[in-house]
Every structure is written in C-alpha cells, then in structure tokens.
Amino acid sequence: MSAKRKTAAREIFALGAEAVVEGALLAGCSFYGGYPITPSSEIMEGMAERLPRTEDGVFIQMEDEIASLGACIGASLAGRKVMTATSGPGFSLMQELIGYACMIEAPLVLVNVMRGGPSTGLPTSPAQGDVQQARWGTHGDHSIIVLSATDVQDCLHMTVKAFNFAEKYRTPVILLLDEVTAHTREKITVPLAQDLEILYRLQPSMPPEWYKPFEETVRGVPPMPPLGSGYRFHVTGLTHDDHGYPTQKPDEVVAAISRQFRKIDQFFFDIQITDEFLTGDAEVGVVAYGSVARSAHLAVEQARERGIKAGLIDLKTLFPFPRAAVEGLLRRCRTVIVPEMNMGQISREVKRVNPGTSTVWTINRVDGHIITPKQILESIRKG
Amino acid sequence: MAEVTQLIHEYLRHDKKFPHVLCPGCGHGILLGSLIRSVHALGIPKDDVALVAGIGCSGRVAVYVDFNTVHAVHGRALTVATGIKMAKPDMHVIVVQGDGDALSIGGNHFIHAARRNIGLTVLVLNNFIYGMTGGQCSSATPLGCWSTTTPYGQMEKSFDFVEMTRAAGANFVSRGTVFHVKTLDKLVRQALVHPGFSLVEVLTPCHTQFGRKNKFKSPVDMYQWLKKAAMPLEAYEKLDPDKRAGRIPIGVFVDNHEPALETRYAAMRAKLAKG
Amino acid sequence: MTNPKKGQTRITIYPDWCKACGLCVAFCPAKVLEIDVAAGCARAVREQECVNCGFCELHCPDFAIVVTPRGKTRNGGTQPPQENGN
Numbered sequence: 001m002s003a004k005r006k007t008a009a010r011e012i013f014a015l016g017a018e019a020v021v022e023g024a025l026l027a028g029c030s031f032y033g034g035y036p037i038t039p040s041s042e043i044m045e046g047m048a049e050r051l052p053r054t055e056d057g058v059f060i061q062m063e064d065e066i067a068s069l070g071a072c073i074g075a076s077l078a079g080r081k082v083m084t085a086t087s088g089p090g091f092s093l094m095q096e097l098i099g100y101a102c103m104i105e106a107p108l109v110l111v112n113v114m115r116g117g118p119s120t121g122l123p124t125s126p127a128q129g130d131v132q133q134a135r136w137g138t139h140g141d142h143s144i145i146v147l148s149a150t151d152v153q154d155c156l157h158m159t160v161k162a163f164n165f166a167e168k169y170r171t172p173v174i175l176l177l178d179e180v181t182a183h184t185r186e187k188i189t190v191p192l193a194q195d196l197e198i199l200y201r202l203q204p205s206m207p208p209e210w211y212k213p214f215e216e217t218v219r220g221v222p223p224m225p226p227l228g229s230g231y232r233f234h235v236t237g238l239t240h241d242d243h244g245y246p247t248q249k250p251d252e253v254v255a256a257i258s259r260q261f262r263k264i265d266q267f268f269f270d271i272q273i274t275d276e277f278l279t280g281d282a283e284v285g286v287v288a289y290g291s292v293a294r295s296a297h298l299a300v301e302q303a304r305e306r307g308i309k310a311g312l313i314d315l316k317t318l319f320p321f322p323r324a325a326v327e328g329l330l331r332r333c334r335t336v337i338v339p340e341m342n343m344g345q346i347s348r349e350v351k352r353v354n355p356g357t358s359t360v361w362t363i364n365r366v367d368g369h370i371i372t373p374k375q376i377l378e379s380i381r382k383g
Numbered sequence: 384m385a386e387v388t389q390l391i392h393e394y395l396r397h398d399k400k401f402p403h404v405l406c407p408g409c410g411h412g413i414l415l416g417s418l419i420r421s422v423h424a425l426g427i428p429k430d431d432v433a434l435v436a437g438i439g440c441s442g443r444v445a446v447y448v449d450f451n452t453v454h455a456v457h458g459r460a461l462t463v464a465t466g467i468k469m470a471k472p473d474m475h476v477i478v479v480q481g482d483g484d485a486l487s488i489g490g491n492h493f494i495h496a497a498r499r500n501i502g503l504t505v506l507v508l509n510n511f512i513y514g515m516t517g518g519q520c521s522s523a524t525p526l527g528c529w530s531t532t533t534p535y536g537q538m539e540k541s542f543d544f545v546e547m548t549r550a551a552g553a554n555f556v557s558r559g560t561v562f563h564v565k566t567l568d569k570l571v572r573q574a575l576v577h578p579g580f581s582l583v584e585v586l587t588p589c590h591t592q593f594g595r596k597n598k599f600k601s602p603v604d605m606y607q608w609l610k611k612a613a614m615p616l617e618a619y620e621k622l623d624p625d626k627r628a629g630r631i632p633i634g635v636f637v638d639n640h641e642p643a644l645e646t647r648y649a650a651m652r653a654k655l656a657k658g
Numbered sequence: 659m660t661n662p663k664k665g666q667t668r669i670t671i672y673p674d675w676c677k678a679c680g681l682c683v684a685f686c687p688a689k690v691l692e693i694d695v696a697a698g699c700a701r702a703v704r705e706q707e708c709v710n711c712g713f714c715e716l717h718c719p720d721f722a723i724v725v726t727p728r729g730k731t732r733n734g735g736t737q738p739p740q741e742n743g744n
Contacts, residue, residue: 387712
C-alpha cells in the first residue's frame with residue numbers, strides 16, 4: 001500500500017463519469033451496488049475495476065436498480081460510505097427506497113446521469129428532466145439534498161461534496177449530472193485525499209444503553225454507529241420515535257418529521273452552493289446548472305464583450321433551492337433567464353422566489369441537444 | 384422447560400409494547416421463539432446478528448427481538464441484507480419474509496440472492512396469504528383457495544418455494560412448520576451455520592385471514608391440519624405418488640457446500656492484493 | 659398406574675400476554691389447561707396432571723406460558739421477567 005501511495009496530485013484525462021469514480025474513492029466510498037444503464041454505466045465499470053483493489057472495497061452488480069439502492073442502504077447501515085449511479089428509468093425504480101433512506105436517515109450518494117425522457121426516451125442524449133423528480137420523486141414529505149456539476153473537474157469535487165453532505169447530515173444526496181457532463185473527456189487534477197475535507201458520520205460517545213438512534217440533537221443529526229458495534233437498535237421505514245420503534249402518537253410523529261426537515265433547513269448556509277460570475281453589477285441574469293451552465297458562462301462573457309451587463313449564477317446545489325442567492329440576482333436584474341434541457345423545472349423555483357422585481361424568461365430544449373451559448377446570448381441581448 | 388421462555392425473554396425488547404401485534408394463534412411468534420433458541424444454542428452474540436425483515440406480519444417480528452434489526456420496505460429485505468452481508472461478511476444476517484414479500488413483490492431479489500449463493504439465512508413465513516393488508520391472495524395461495532381477491536377461488540397455481548430456491552442454486556433449502564417445533568429448531572440451527580444462501584420455508588397458519596375463509600373453524604384447526612399434512616421428507620419420498628396429495632414434506636431438500644459469494648469475493652480480493 | 663413425571667411442575671401463565679388462542683389447551687397431552695373465557699386467557703386447571711412435555715411452552719406464540727420444575731422458584735408473579743410496564 002505505502003509503496004503505491006501517491007505523493008502528489010495527478011493530472012488525468014478523464015470522462016465526467018471517471019471523475020465521479022475518482023471523487024468517490026477520495027471521499028472514502030467503499031461500497032458500490034449498481035445496475036448498468038446508459039449513460040451512467042462508465043461510473044459502474046470504473047467502480048467495478050477500482051473498488052476490489054482498495055482496502056475494504058465492495059462492488060456488487062445487483063439484479064435491478066431497486067436492489068442496487070437496497071444493497072447500498074444495507075451497506076450504509078453497516079457503516080460504509082456507499083454510492084450507486086443510474087439514469088432516468090433506473091432512478092424512477094429507486095424512488096421508494098430513496099424515501100426509505102430519508103426515513104431511516106441512511107447516508108448515501110446517488111448519481112443520476114440524466115438522459116432524455118420520459119420512459120426510455122433518448123438513452124444517449126442529454127437532458128435535465130429529472131430535477132423535480134430528484135426533489136419530490138419519493139412519496140411523502142421529506143427533505144433531501146440535490147447537487148449538480150458543470151464540468152469534469154466539478155464532477156470530482158461535487159462527488160466529494162455529496163459524500164460529505166450525506167455523512168454530515170445523515171441523508172441521501174442525489175448528484176444530478178447530464179449525459180454531456182458524464183461523457184465529456186477533459187484534463188482534470190485529482191487531488192490527494194489529505195488535501196480535501198473528508199467528513200464521516202458522527203459516532204455515539206455514550207454507552208449503548210443510553211443511545212437512541214433517532215434522538216433530537218442540536219444539529220438535528222443523531223450519531224450513527226455501524227451495525228454490529230454493540231449499539232443494537234431498530235431501523236424501520238415506519239414513522240418512529242427516537243428509539244426507532246414505530247409510533248403513531250401525533251407528538252412523536254411531528255417531532256420525527258420536523259427534525260428530518262430541520263437538520264437540513266438550518267444549514268442552508270452550508271449546503272447551498274452557487275458559483276456566481278459577474279453578478280455584482282448584472283442587469284440581465286442567467287441561472288443555469290450542469291452542462292448548460294458552461295454554455296451560459298460563455299454567453300455571459302460574449303454579452304459583456306458586447307457591453308451588456310450580464311451575470312450568471314451556476315447552481316451547484318439545486319435543492320434545498322439556493323433562494324438567497326437567486327433572490328439577490330432577481331432583485332438586481334431586470335430580466336433573469338433560465339436555460340435548461342427540460343420544459344421548465346428549475347425555472348419554476350426561480351419564479352417561485354421572484355419577489356416581483358424581475359421578469360423570468362426560460363429557454364427550454366428537449367430535443368436531445370445541448371443549449372448553445374448562441375441561444376443564450378440571443379436571449380441575453382433581448383433581455 | 385422453564386428455561387425456554389426465560390431464555391426468550393432475555394432476547395426480547397421489553398421496552399417494546401407486549402403482547403406483540405400478531406393475532407391469537409399466529410405462528411409467527413413460534414418462529415421467533417425458534418430463532419431465538421437457535422441463535423442462543425449456537426452461541427452467536429446478539430451484536431453479531433442482523434435481522435432484516437420485509438413488510439407485512441412477518442416484518443413486524445423483527446422489532447421485538449434485541450438484535451440489530453432492520454424493517455425494510457416491501458419485498459426488498461434481501462437487497463438490504465445483501466448490502467449488510469457484503470459490507471460485514473462476519474455478521475449473521477437473517478432475513479424474515481412472508482410469502483408475498485419473498486416471492487410476489489420480492490421474487491426477483493429472491494431468485495438472484497439464491498443464485499448468488501450469498502450467505503444469508505432466509506426464513507420465509509409462508510401463511511399462504513397477505514395477512515396485514517386484509518387477506519388478499521399471494522403467489523403462495525393454493526389453487527382453489529379463497530381470499531378477499533379470489534372470492535371465487537384462486538385460479539393461479541402457487542409457487543413451490545423449495546423447488547424455486549433449489550432451481551435458483553441455493554446451498555441449503557429446507558421446509559418446516561411451526562407445529563413441528565423441534566424439527567424447526569433443528570432446521571433453523573442448520574440454516575444459521577450453513578455457508579451460502581440458506582432457506583427455511585416455515586409453514587405458519589394465518590387463521591384470521593386465510594383459515595376463516597378456507598373452512599378452518601379456529602387457529603387450532605389449522606395446527607391440526609399442519610400436524611396431519613406434514614411428514615418427514617424421507618417418508619414422503621417412500622410414499623406411493625398416488626397418496627402424496629395433500630401431504631407436505633418437511634426436512635432438508637438441498638444440502639450443498641459451494642462457496643458463498645462473500646467467500647468468493649474475499650478470495651478475489653486476496654488474489655488482487657498479491658498482484 | 660400413575661406417571662412418575664406427573665405433578666413435578668408448576669405452570670405460570672402471563673395473563674397480559676396470553677391471547678387465548680387455545681393452542682396449548684388443544685394439544686396438551688394431559689389436558690392440564692383450559693381457556694378462562696371471562697379472563698380471556700389460558701389457565702392451568704389441572705396442574706398436578708402436567709407431564710412436563712414442554713409442548714405448550716415451545717408452541718406458545720406469545721411467550722406467555724412457563725413450566726417450572728417444582729421447588730424452583732421463578733419471579734413468582736404473573737408478570738414476565740424484566741417487564742417495565744412500558
């Protein structure tokens with residue numbers, strides 16, 4: 001092990017999918033359960049090759065996406081940092097277990113490389129049609145973190161972020177990529193793990209007989225020991241009290257559900273990541289995410305060259321929706337443009353937080369092709 | 384005999400409300416007792432046991448016992464158990480499922496877990512019906528039986544758990560009943576230590592949902608039926624095929640010793656580590 | 659001829675746990691038990707006939723019945739051990 005230890009960050013020429021693999025391994029992912037689906041399979045193939053060579057890595061190909069997420073949840077309970085990757089149809093199959101993971105507060109990272117939909121749709125073409133599904137796909141009120149990545153380097157960093165959030169907040173984290181991001185090959189820098197902030201779930205410090213697996217804490221996140229460590233407790237998808245036992249008592253139900261929201265809600269400042277580009281004096285704003293944000297970045301630069309005061313917010317966190325940042329842009333700009341590869345999913349959020357100070361325009365494209373800088377620039381010029 | 388119940392009480396979670404939620408005469412409690420006795424007899428520490436249950440009456444069993452217990456979602460208990468076993472191969476991962484959970488909604492996972500021969504101990508509580516949801520037919524409801532969704536009789540053939548699991552490639556396949564408790568104890572003990580996928584199909588009466596609609600006057604009637612119908616596999620095999628109708632063989636059907644998935648995985652990793 | 663095993667045991671039934679399913683009553687080879695309809699639980703009405711076969715204890719789905727050798731005392735009451743009434 002020590003002989004092979006890398007002593008410096010290395011530069012590689014990698015796919016977005018491969019960057020996700022690098023990020024996951026840096027973050028300490030030691031379990032991957034998956035099922036092949038275009039355009040996410042490269043992540044699975046990378047994990048299949050790499051994980052068995054790591055210290056305690058487990059890779060398993062399951063019989064479907066439901067089983068993949070089930071296996072990840074089991075391994076997460078057993079103390080592992082876990083990941084699975086899928087695309088639209090598989091993501092739909094996983095919805096029930098996403099809710100289960102929310103309910104039992106199992107940390108996990110789920111990468112969804114979005115392709116055209118609905119149904120089998122456009123398997124090899126990009127789309128961003130699963131944004132609202134990522135937020136609301138599973139039934140019942142729940143809180144969840146949804147991230148996205150703009151380019152290949154970003155795929156690595158956002159994967160590390162996803163693991164950190166999953167561990168810190170005991171929650172499933174969904175990383176939404178699109179086919180373009182996952183299949184773009186670029187030169188990236190793979191940092192050393194020691195140069196990154198890597199977080200682990202909180203472990204109990206009290207003796208087992210005092211431990212309550214779903215107890216209210218200041219952060220709202222109870223410690224989570226691995227199965228078999230002496231802290232025997234019950235885990236259930238039924239609404240449960242702080243011992244983990246099923247309950248229907250209204251006060252206990254309210255306490256459980258509201259803590260699950262509060263643990264995320266009170267850390268918006270930590271979770272909501274945005275990348276702002278020339279927004280300070282912007283008069284025309286753009287809100288974009290994923291590969292579209294790259295087009296938008298170029299469009300904003302070109303607009304500035306033409307003397308238009310344009311600015312961009314690149315959303316790295318999609319949910320909880322970065323309201324403060326977007327609201328600031330809406331207050332400053334007369335027009336805010338939301339280009340996305342769907343019929344208008346994040347634009348709904350932007351319109352929702354619009355204090356009425358700005359006009360929100362959308363650019364929607366669902367033909368399996370990317371939104372070009374030119375398209376966005378045309379809109380900026382009109383705005 | 385006093386030790387029996389005393390022992391069981393040492394494994395129950397007394398901060399959980401008892402008596403348990405199951406109906407009078409439900410066999411699930413008997414299986415739970417059998418499981419506790421078996422774990423104790425083998426000297427397996429509570430910490431080393433992960434008990435994963437599905438949804439339904441069988442799913443409610445897990446909460447009462449002081450192991451690491453997981454109540455999963457409907458049909459997916461085996462997938463969660465697979466994750467636990469691969470992440471912690473030294474743990475005894477026991478799965479309790481009902482017939483609907485295991486072979487209706489969870490049929491695909493069941494077949495594949497058996498095919499993988501992963502080291503899980505799977506106890507399928509077969510009561511021929513969906514009990515918790517109100518007595519609808521399951522894939523184990525016998526031909527011609529009545530349920531709330533087969534008011535004119537079941538037209539579909541039922542699954543044979545033993546043959547299904549054998550065909551899928553599991554190492555250990557057995558069947559017992561909650562009436563024949565000493566045999567059941569033996570089967571559960573064997574299944575717990577057997578490498579690879581180990582199934583005990585446990586026939587357990589559900590009078591509330593199945594018995595009442597199928598001419599059983601009381602829970603006791605159903606146990607009388609189990610007593611009469613079940614017979615040791617060896618005796619069943621000697622029986623004239625014409626006389627086999629209505630008889631249920633119990634015992635060990637498959638007893639192979641192929642390496643479990645987690646063993647094969649560990650071997651691959653060791654090979655990779657050597658370079 | 660009296661069975662030498664007879665009368666060697668004491669039977670405790672936890673009334674709060676027993677659901678009166680009748681399993682122990684129906685299969686007791688010595689007919690020791692009966693259902694007390696008013697109380698809604700089983701009762702050992704002929705304790706002296708018990709042959710200590712253990713059927714009832716092994717088959718009680720509710721862990722509500724204990725057969726103790728005479729002379730040995732259990733916690734004496736009608737409550738299961740460790741119960742904190744929660």
